[in-house]
Amino acid sequence: MRRSRLFATTLIAFATLLLFTAARVRVVRSPVPPKPLSATRSFEITDKPIVEFFSLDRVLTQLIERSGVTGITPQQLMRQMFDTQNPRPGLADPAGAHCDDTLIKSVPSFNGFPRRCPTPEGKLAATPYLAGDYFTLGIANRFDLAPPDGSDCGQYRLVFAHRETGVLDRLHIIFEAVLPNPNPSAGIAGCRPVAQFWSDLSSVESMKLRRARLEEFFFDGLEGFPPVIDVANLSGRGGIRTVQQVAGPATNRFYQFRLVKTCASGDCTLRFTPDVLENMPYGLLFDGADESNQARAFRDEFVRQVPTLAINDLNLFHMKIPNEYLMVESNPIESFGAFAYELPFNQSKAGGEGLVFRERIQAELDRVGSTITPENIIVRAEHQTCHGCHGFNGAIPLGGGLKLEIGFGGIQMISEDILMDGEAGPGTRYGVDPIVEKQFVPHRMQILQDFLRDGTPPVHSN
Numbered sequence: 001m002r003r004s005r006l007f008a009t010t011l012i013a014f015a016t017l018l019l020f021t022a023a024r025v026r027v028v029r030s031p032v033p034p035k036p037l038s039a040t041r042s043f044e045i046t047d048k049p050i051v052e053f054f055s056l057d058r059v060l061t062q063l064i065e066r067s068g069v070t071g072i073t074p075q076q077l078m079r080q081m082f083d084t085q086n087p088r089p090g091l092a093d094p095a096g097a098h099c100d101d102t103l104i105k106s107v108p109s110f111n112g113f114p115r116r117c118p119t120p121e122g123k124l125a126a127t128p129y130l131a132g133d134y135f136t137l138g139i140a141n142r143f144d145l146a147p148p149d150g151s152d153c154g155q156y157r158l159v160f161a162h163r164e165t166g167v168l169d170r171l172h173i174i175f176e177a178v179l180p181n182p183n184p185s186a187g188i189a190g191c192r193p194v195a196q197f198w199s200d201l202s203s204v205e206s207m208k209l210r211r212a213r214l215e216e217f218f219f220d221g222l223e224g225f226p227p228v229i230d231v232a233n234l235s236g237r238g239g240i241r242t243v244q245q246v247a248g249p250a251t252n253r254f255y256q257f258r259l260v261k262t263c264a265s266g267d268c269t270l271r272f273t274p275d276v277l278e279n280m281p282y283g284l285l286f287d288g289a290d291e292s293n294q295a296r297a298f299r300d301e302f303v304r305q306v307p308t309l310a311i312n313d314l315n316l317f318h319m320k321i322p323n324e325y326l327m328v329e330s331n332p333i334e335s336f337g338a339f340a341y342e343l344p345f346n347q348s349k350a351g352g353e354g355l356v357f358r359e360r361i362q363a364e365l366d367r368v369g370s371t372i373t374p375e376n377i378i379v380r381a382e383h384q385t386c387h388g389c390h391g392f393n394g395a396i397p398l399g400g401g402l403k404l405e406i407g408f409g410g411i412q413m414i415s416e417d418i419l420m421d422g423e424a425g426p427g428t429r430y431g432v433d434p435i436v437e438k439q440f441v442p443h444r445m446q447i448l449q450d451f452l453r454d455g456t457p458p459v460h461s462n
Contacts, residue, residue: 037445038202040422041210043443046138046414046430047422050211054218056160059175062229063218067261070268075128076414078083081240081257081272083125086118091125096271110274110328112294113282113338119253121171122247124162134160137172137430139214141198142192144444148457150375153179155238156218156228161416170245172412177228178238185296193222195451196369207423216389230373234259243390243411252411254330254386276326279319279384283337288346288354298325299357302381306364308460310372310382312400315443318460319384325381330386339387346376372399387411389462393435407435 037043045051060074079092087100087108092225099117100108108117112343137159146154155178162171183190197217204210234240240257257272284290305319330339337343348354361374376399382388383398394406408415408431418431443461450456 030233035203037200037449039441039445040429041204042198042202042448043141043444044138044414044432044436045140045210045214046420046432047207047424048428048430049207049424050214051136051138051430053211053215054136054139054158056136056173057131058219059158059229063231063234063259064270065144066227066229067231067268067270068175069261069268072268072270073128077128077270077272079125079131081125082123084257084272084274085116085255086122086125093124093125093271097274111227111276111324111326114332115327115329116253116332116373119244120248120250121244132163132215134162134173134408135416137161137416138432139218142176142444142461143195143198143451143457144447144461146188146191146458148188149458150181150186150190150457151179151184152237153191153194153225154458155179158218159414166247168245168251170243170410170412172243172414174241174243175229175234176238176241177230177233178236179225179228179233179306182224185351186240188451189455192452193224195448197222199448199452220314231259231261235261239275241277241386245411249334250331252387252391253329254390256327274328275308276323276328277330277386278326279321280327280339280386281321281325281341282327283339283341284344285325286341286348286357288348288352288357294325294326299353301325303357303360303364305381306361306377309377309384310365310368310370312370312399312402314402314404314439315462316460317380318462319381339385341378341382342375346375349374370400376400386462405434405438407433409415 040047057074060077064072064074064077076092080096081091083090084097085099088094088098090096090098099115102109104112104196108115140157140159142157143154146152155176157177158175160173164170179194181190197213201210201213204213216222226233235258240259242255242257244253244255245251254277256275256277258275259270260273261268261270281298285295286297301322305321308318311317327338332338345354349358358374361377365372365377367372376397379396380398383392390411390413392404394404396404398404408418413433413436415431419427420429420431421427422429440462447458447461451458
């Protein structure tokens with residue numbers, strides 16, 4: 001009996017020692033440091049030997065095949081997209097959308113605001129594109145855009161350029177696919193395999209192997225995930241954006257499309273459908289002299305955006321303007337830069353409703369303890385648009401000491417004209433704007449590292 005008690009006492013003491021030791025180990029154990037990340041391998045991939053395998057023709061072919069729609073070619077699909085920028089009956093698809101489908105006082109319109117009709121690029125609907133007309137500029141990892149609740153796993157982009165003959169002409173097409181979370185009940189944790197995939201690319205020395213893994217991610221899908229290149233990923237929160245630039249009055253413009261499959265009477269079609277541009281309100285809504293119900297309602301909404309626009313961090317300040325105030329084209333008319341918000345705001349702020357609007361913005365700034373000015377808020381709002389994001393640089397004061405790098409002299413974030421040295425040798429990478437490389441990507445890298453380290457969900461990211 002005594003021996004049994006002695007054995008039991010010894011066993012308990014030993015177990016207690018083990019627990020105490022384990023507890024001490026847990027206390028003193030350092031967290032596993034995150035892997036070093038490479039911007040050019042995991043975030044902005046523009047190496048020619050990699051991106052050339054992600055051709056526009058390959059992307060469109062996969063979209064058509066996964067849609068199940070028959071009787072359509074990649075060339076026809078692109079013709080249809082540009083035909084939306086022609087008046088009826090168009091040059092390629094009489095049954096599709098066109099820029100004069102809605103007229104307000106005989107002016108082509110969309111969402112209640114004017115639009116250009118036709119555009120200079122509408123002529124691309126006339127003939128099929130040829131081999132070599134388009135080439136791939138880059139691949140972008142935007143895991144940072146995954147919402148904190150994990151309702152999706154971020155946005156993944158492919159950027160294409162059209163070969164132009166004019167020195168000032170540019171046409172970029174950006175496929176911005178939003179990858180669904182296959183396990184939404186797990187929240188953002190269900191996106192861990194995606195984050196790990198992008199992190200792991202940084203330590204893969206072989207360009208050929210990195211390319212193969214990226215091809216699997218975009219065209220086949222990670223285990224348990226659909227491929228990125230799928231109609232569903234480009235039809236809702238995802239979409240296709242174009243950057244269109246020509247010499248002359250219709251210079252820099254942006255457009256947004258969703259890829260939509262529709263079926264009627266057993267026949268299905270696949271089309272690019274025009275949509276409004278995110279955070280691109282019509283500029284004259286900032287004019288306090290406009291006392292229409294719509295303009296008043298917009299200014300009420302804009303005042304509600306002031307606290308997030310006042311966040312004094314280049315990567316974190318933001319706004320979210322409802323769709324009813326947004327344009328389908330960023331630069332729709334010749335007589336007024338509808339994307340230039342400072343002009344109508346400043347012209348009307350001296351008195352009347354314009355002064356009231358400025359005072360309301362100032363009151364919100366005072367409430368949140370910000371020292372920037374209402375004028376800074378208007379500039380920051382313009383920065384959130386396509387034009388501001390692509391066109392601003394270090395010469396534009398954002399208030400609060402925030403300053404952008406000096407970027408490329410143009411509106412493209414990835415340039416076909418500026419080549420950088422890459423892993424394959426001199427001049428083998430398409431240039432990425434210094435603002436993106438030096439100011440935005442480091443923030444995106446930190447978001448990925450924080451998530452993989454301890455599950456911290458992504459925060460807002462420009």
